[in-house]
Amino acid sequence: MEEVRENKMGTQPIGELLFKMSLPIMISMLVQALYNIVDSIFVAKISEDALTAVSLAFPVQNLMIALGAGTGVGINALLSKSLGEKNFKQANSAANNGIFLCLVNFVIFVVFGAFFTEIFYRSQTSSKIIIEYGDQYLTVISLLSIGLFCQMTMEKLLQATGKTIYSMYTQGIGAVINIILDPCFIFGVGFFPKWGVTGAAVATCIGQFTAAAFGLFFNMKFNKEITINLVKYRPQAKIIKKIYAVGLPSIIMQSISSIMTYGMNKILIGFSNTAAAVFGVYFKLQSFVFMPVFGLNNGLIPIVAYNYGARKKKRITGAIKYAMIYSVSIMIVGTIIMQIFPAQLLKLFDASDNMLSIGVTALRIISTHFFFAGFDIIIISSLQALGRGLSSMLVSFTRQLVVLLPVAYLLSLTGKLDAIWWAFPIAEIFSIMASLFFLRRAYNAEIKPMAD
Template identity: 35%
Template sequence: MNNTFMKERPVFPLLMSMALPNVISMLVNSLYNIVDSLFVARINESAMTALSLVFPVQNLLNAIAIGFGIGINALVALCLGAGEHEKADQAATHGMAFSLLHGILGSAIAIAIMPSFLGRFTTDAEVLSMGLTYSHIVFGFATVNMASLAFEKIFQSVGRMKVTMVALIVGCVGNIILDPLLIFGIGPFPAMGIAGAALATGIGQALSTGVYLVVYASTELPVRLRRACLKLDKELDTRLYSIGIPAILNLALPSLLVTFLNSLLAAFSGSYVVVLGIYYKLQTFLYLPANGIVQGMRPLISYNYGAGEHKRVRQLYQITLILSAAIMAAGTLGCLVASEPLMRLFTSTPETVEAGKIALRIICLGFVISAISTTSSGALEGLGKGTQSLVISLCRYIVFIMPLAWVLCRQFGPVGVWNAFWATEVLSAIVSLIVYKKSV
């Protein structure tokens, strides 16, 4: 089986065939994130606060899984594009082995640090108890999640996007079905509360992994995981991490940002911490579909770059940018028109709803222009230029937004934090264009 179609088919239909399964799966994943939060919010606001406080560490582990997976994805596709099939098998095998190791270490460390981590943000005994219960269960599945996401990137690297779509949908739908059963104790299931939400998440991840294992064992792929490829290869492993580490940092930076912003907002009221958590749940409904297009673009850019098709690389970047901007424009309109109904999905507290309305209407002003940063960063990762991609993410999540939020917060209160979001996107877009043009 070969995948030369990645450099032969017309660019736009090729990108759409690769991106649409990702967009669909990302929309389903976004729906799961929102539905999961809706069920947790029905427990009480303390449960929602606990979920918001655990989110940064949970996002960090996902960042490690996805970021290192991007390294696997890019290197496998680059090797296949250059006709180096043995190297592609080695990259996939080493990538899976390291992913499993990351899962074991990540699970142990995350569980160990959670008591002190949560204690930095709240002294509420109920919130602390719920946060620890949720985190201990969900982090126990970290190794399963790492394996699932490594398989996802391997399948994407060879153009098998429909498989990754099915695997993600199976996991998310299973999670959505299990949420009310395990949280509220419907039928023969015991009422587990927030522990049920965590267990449903873990079982959903296991279902996705199961799909990949079945498909891998029963079909033929251009790359295979082989025991003979496990021998140490310093050059290959260095290339994996040189792409993967910047990608991990790119995805982990939001966790650092959320932790920083929580510390600013908690000084005013716990309601603002809830608002920030709700915003990040809602924004996944936009950024995950847009990321689905970037995921479809990334292996195509890698393969075509490896094959020397530089004109197609430029076309892929331009089309992805336009499609991402269109998705973000729809999100902007939705936040401006329906900010109150969106907030009421998660909370009925009048003060929280009002604060959330203001936050959504301000933050969404930066959505469209953020497409420049996300597309440029994804394209650079596909080209194997992880450090340049990291520069863009550092601007978005640290260099600009943290000082702006700190200064504006002291001048205008929580509203200043919301304004720091769109201002950061404008500044980061300028940097992104400069970095991308110099790199490519």
């Protein structure tokens, strides 16, 4: 039995293992990024105000992802570490407590969707049409968020045991369904109702529900290293505490991004609604570059956590080095695309001449930070896998709230919109210096003392 439990994360060559673990997740996240882009492309055909409304929803949607993914990171790290230590009882507890926590996250956003969506939009803009579109979109996304949270939890359970191919299937299925249903519900194709912006939200939620259902099926059918049994399950404070010891800093770290985006939207709307729409389009486009790296990150964390639990020094350092090479290579390709084809990318969203004049410059300036971000993401993921979630949180806090947002505000005082975009590369330089400092400390304390 134990020989079966000693899975590939402790035995396969690191370069090959990381590639095989990450590739399915990278593909699924590329599909995920694609349907996020397609979502906005269809919404942009309604009007620029509709596109702006969906863009302004990003801080809340990112907060949902922060709670789901951050909790998942904690589940992933604890489950993988427990398997590495041959502590199968704790691994099962991590899985079952994780499912309970996804339901708690859902309840939080049901309350938000029922009472606070309109207030959220009014805090950003006075445009009645943007508020109306935004309230329609975000209410549906919030009230039906159970699909998102369950999907993310099921995928993390699959990733934690190395079954990333099934994680790819769940995300791919959900994304394809969303892409197919988007135009149907937005424009009323065939027998489908014409729901406009609301239709975009409905299509997204149906895709998430479908992915969650397949994720549960794959875990029950193929994930034999853990046992999901919610009938006999009871919440365990000790396990939840361990999950959030790693997961909470990740949640805070990603939530910081929501605060930053909200602040940037406030700054940009001071110039024009179009500037905020450009920022929203940038986030959709950059996800196509960053999502594969986040997929790599999701493949890296269980490998590092497993081998950290198994005390295998060379496998830990080897995984981090390979991940950095892959990550930076992806980012270089993304930078080249953003530099050469910014206008063509913006035209996918029916960009007006005004949006093009703002957006071309914005994409070229912001994308200069991708190279440094490639290193940064892998370092932060490595810190999380080593149980240094607080360090990764401090790096993210420094980048987005201590540097990026204040610098963006100061640059806005020049009255030149183009100057604001330079806040991104400036913040990334500070971030990589901080992350390297924390990685060196973690290496000396956690990895260096291990026997080779």
